Amino acid sequence: MSRNTEVFVIGGGPAGLSAAHVAAKLGAKTLLVDDSARVGGQLIKQTHRFFGSSNRDAGIRGVTIAEKLQQDIEEVSDRLTVLENTAAVGFYHNKEAGILSQKAYERVTYQAAIVCTGATENSLAFDNNDLPGIYGAGGVQTLMNVHGIRPGQKILMVGSGNIGLIVSYQLIQAGVEVVGVVEGMPTIGGYLVHASKIRRLGVPIYTSHTILKALGSDGVTGAMLSRVDEKFQPVPNTELEIKCDCICLAVGLTPLIDLFQQAQCRMVHVGELGGLVPLHDSAMRTTNPDIFVAGDASGIEEATTAILAGRIAGARAYETIHGKSPQAEAIVAEAREELRTLRSGSTGERIRWGRERVLKEVGEC
Amino acid sequence: MTSLRIDKHPVLNFPERKIVNFNFEGKQYQGFAGEPVAAALHAAGIRTLRHSPQKNRARGFFCAIGRCSSCIMEVDGQINTMTCITPLAEGMQIRMQKGHGTIKA
Amino acid sequence: MLKNDGIISPEELSPVVPPADRLARGPVAIIECLQDIPCDPCVSACPVKAIKMKEGITDRPLLEFDTCTGCGLCIPKCPGLAIFVVNMKHTPGMATVSMSYEQLPVPEKGQEVTALDRSGKDVGKVKVVRVVNPPGYDHTAVITIEVPADQVNNIRAIRV
Numbered sequence: 218m219s220r221n222t223e224v225f226v227i228g229g230g231p232a233g234l235s236a237a238h239v240a241a242k243l244g245a246k247t248l249l250v251d252d253s254a255r256v257g258g259q260l261i262k263q264t265h266r267f268f269g270s271s272n273r274d275a276g277i278r279g280v281t282i283a284e285k286l287q288q289d290i291e292e293v294s295d296r297l298t299v300l301e302n303t304a305a306v307g308f309y310h311n312k313e314a315g316i317l318s319q320k321a322y323e324r325v326t327y328q329a330a331i332v333c334t335g336a337t338e339n340s341l342a343f344d345n346n347d348l349p350g351i352y353g354a355g356g357v358q359t360l361m362n363v364h365g366i367r368p369g370q371k372i373l374m375v376g377s378g379n380i381g382l383i384v385s386y387q388l389i390q391a392g393v394e395v396v397g398v399v400e401g402m403p404t405i406g407g408y409l410v411h412a413s414k415i416r417r418l419g420v421p422i423y424t425s426h427t428i429l430k431a432l433g434s435d436g437v438t439g440a441m442l443s444r445v446d447e448k449f450q451p452v453p454n455t456e457l458e459i460k461c462d463c464i465c466l467a468v469g470l471t472p473l474i475d476l477f478q479q480a481q482c483r484m485v486h487v488g489e490l491g492g493l494v495p496l497h498d499s500a501m502r503t504t505n506p507d508i509f510v511a512g513d514a515s516g517i518e519e520a521t522t523a524i525l526a527g528r529i530a531g532a533r534a535y536e537t538i539h540g541k542s543p544q545a546e547a548i549v550a551e552a553r554e555e556l557r558t559l560r561s562g563s564t565g566e567r568i569r570w571g572r573e574r575v576l577k578e579v580g581e582c
Numbered sequence: 583m584t585s586l587r588i589d590k591h592p593v594l595n596f597p598e599r600k601i602v603n604f605n606f607e608g609k610q611y612q613g614f615a616g617e618p619v620a621a622a623l624h625a626a627g628i629r630t631l632r633h634s635p636q637k638n639r640a641r642g643f644f645c646a647i648g649r650c651s652s653c654i655m656e657v658d659g660q661i662n663t664m665t666c667i668t669p670l671a672e673g674m675q676i677r678m679q680k681g682h683g684t685i686k687a
Numbered sequence: 688m689l690k691n692d693g694i695i696s697p698e699e700l701s702p703v704v705p706p707a708d709r710l711a712r713g714p715v716a717i718i719e720c721l722q723d724i725p726c727d728p729c730v731s732a733c734p735v736k737a738i739k740m741k742e743g744i745t746d747r748p749l750l751e752f753d754t755c756t757g758c759g760l761c762i763p764k765c766p767g768l769a770i771f772v773v774n775m776k777h778t779p780g781m782a783t784v785s786m787s788y789e790q791l792p793v794p795e796k797g798q799e800v801t802a803l804d805r806s807g808k809d810v811g812k813v814k815v816v817r818v819v820n821p822p823g824y825d826h827t828a829v830i831t832i833e834v835p836a837d838q839v840n841n842i843r844a845i846r847v
């Protein structure tokens with residue numbers, strides 16, 4: 218079978234839902250596929266209130282933001298088709314792609330594609346890191362917040378970025394004891410309000426520490442930590458044994474980029490954005506002129522920025538098919554201004570820097 | 583059903599689902615229809631889902647979204663099934679596979 | 688230090704604590720959000736516009752102590768659970784602290800709960816004097832506890 222669409226959106230997280238909504242609302246025939254059972258991406262696992270801009274739903278819970286975005290797309294359901302449990306598996310020449318569901322493999326022909334596949338989780342090397350009971354933060358969230366099952370009774374969190382801190386808080390809400398958060402850097406990586414929130418519930422935060430090994434033979438029974446020096450080398454005789462029945466790894470995300478490589482988009486390595494990302498201009502267009510990108514796939518950031526970049530990509534993808542439109546221009550102008558203010562200030566510095574590098578390299582090619 | 587199941591959550595509501603029976607390595611267990619097989623096993627206290635091909639090390643699930651293959655098992659005779667994204671159904675027969683598993687004739 | 692262990696030190700806290708004369712006049716917010724982060728729900732939550740961000744969304748919230756009425760409406764809107772309202776005018780020797788609470792069980796008015804300091808240390812039993820948990824707060828209850836006046840800037844959480 219084959220399907221024909223104008224705009225083809227891959228991934229139904231905040232970026233993809235926003236892109237599809239804007240493209241369809243402006244008038245493009247749009248198809249969105251997501252390989253999970255329910256659209257919403259990371260949002261459906263987030264029980265906490267989102268930080269970010271209150272113009273873009275901050276202050277309400279991730280799960281509620283997902284519901285709002287879903288209502289938005291229902292409003293344009295006459296022009297937008299959504300396929301869940303369906304993965305985009307490849308790009309071919311001539312604006313064709315392949316999608317795979319449990320039932321069938323199909324071809325999609327499109328005029329513009331927007332890739333919003335989000336990110337994958339990083340792992341960490343330490344002894345016994347393959348023991349049952351060691352989970353990625355996303356796995357823990359899926360088990361606990363989607364399926365209602367605790368990962369264990371006592372958990373050790375590795376990584377003090379926002380994900381480590383927020384998932385620790387969600388674990389406490391689910392009734393799991395968080396025995397500590399381990400961080401190799403001398404300072405906490407995530408927002409300090411999230412750190413204080415778990416600290417005052419009694420969770421110790423071990424900065425300048427690393428996990429040497431997981432203890433146990435056919436499942437985690439504890440972990441051995443040690444202090445590290447400025448060069449991240451373990452300091453002898455500072456070992457600390459912690460009892461726990463599971464370990465959660467929250468050591469960063471990397472953009473999910475297989476599809477861009479297939480579509481022959483030029484890639485660039487930008488550490489600030491989480492690794493290899495497709496080069497793209499301020500319209501979120503990659504070096505393959507039919508392919509746009511938005512959200513964490515273009516560099517690890519946040520839901521608010523994913524929504525705004527998704528809106529820009531949706532509007533510009535519409536324009537490449539239907540020509541210039543004042544409504545599309547207005548959406549882009551508004552989103553750009555909001556992005557600018559969100560990325561200002563000292564915490565936005567890292568991202569701003571990474572984004573500028575992507576734009577600069579695009580200008581040069 | 584077990585202590586790992588969250589029956590009350592401060593924010594979320596988990597909908598009522600149908601209880602089904604399944605079989606793991608010859609023993610009967612219960613889980614909810616439609617939840618991933620790996621989740622049902624986890625809730626039943628089973629964390630070791632397979633043993634690795636080379637070193638025979640115990641493995642459990644890791645990503646829970648069908649990306650890492652850490653959770654592959656034999657489900658109703660089908661080897662290499664990613665159990666973290668396979669919905670549980672009444673009467674399922676689930677077994678650990680050693681290494682790459684063996685395809686039955 | 689906050690950035691090493693998540694615990695705000697008295698020196699780090701002092702700029703956001705209202706002056707003594709303002710504290711003496713009754714309920715007022717203490718916003719323990721000390722880092723430039725892209726976040727602003729507190730600003731729009733305040734009905735009297737007492738919370739300002741000079742440089743836009745990435746700035747720290749700045750509370751105009753004299754404008755704040757201590758109404759507490761900003762408390763449940765803050766994703767960092769970083770806003771507290773203190774009332775030094777409660778009863779002689781006693782003050783109250785109001786805070787967000789998102790766990791189970793939700794305590795009832797009159798119940799005794801364990802007070803925790805910023806490191807999670809048990810600092811004694813306190814009485815819950817108010818529980819506000821309407822549907823509009825979407826499962827973030829605002830709990831007010833009665834504490835000894837000298838503990839008002841030390842107690843920051845409860846265990847039920």
Ligand SMILES: Cc1cc2nc3c(=O)[nH]c(=O)nc-3n(C[C@H](O)[C@H](O)[C@H](O)COP(=O)(O)OP(=O)(O)OC[C@H]3O[C@@H](n4cnc5c(N)ncnc54)[C@H](O)[C@@H]3O)c2cc1C
Pocket residue numbers: 227228229230231232233250251252253256257258259260263266267268269303304305306333334335336379380383384473511512513514518519520521522523
């Ligand atoms: C614990 C945690 C807490 C967070 N807290 C906040 C917060 O408070 N505020 C904030 O602003 N941000 C927060 N974030 C970040 C935010 O959730 C992400 O930045 C945002 O979800 C990125 O959106 P996205 O649409 O790019 O990707 P995602 O949300 O990851 O969505 C990508 C979607 O694409 C699908 N997909 C991937 N590959 C394919 C394929 N080949 N075919 C079909 N579908 C595919 C995936 O299944 C997924 O549904 C948090 C993240 C985490 C993990």
Ligand code: SF4
Pocket residue numbers: 715716732733734735736737738750754755756757758759760761762772
């Ligand atoms: S307590 Fe009330 S008046 Fe004071 S800052 Fe908060 S919302 Fe505004």
Ligand code: SF4
Pocket residue numbers: 268410718720726727728729730748764765766767768769770
């Ligand atoms: S809402 Fe809370 S975390 Fe966000 S800026 Fe305001 S005080 Fe800080």
Ligand code: FES
Pocket residue numbers: 642643644645646647648649650651652653654664665666667
């Ligand atoms: S746990 Fe990663 S694929 Fe199942």
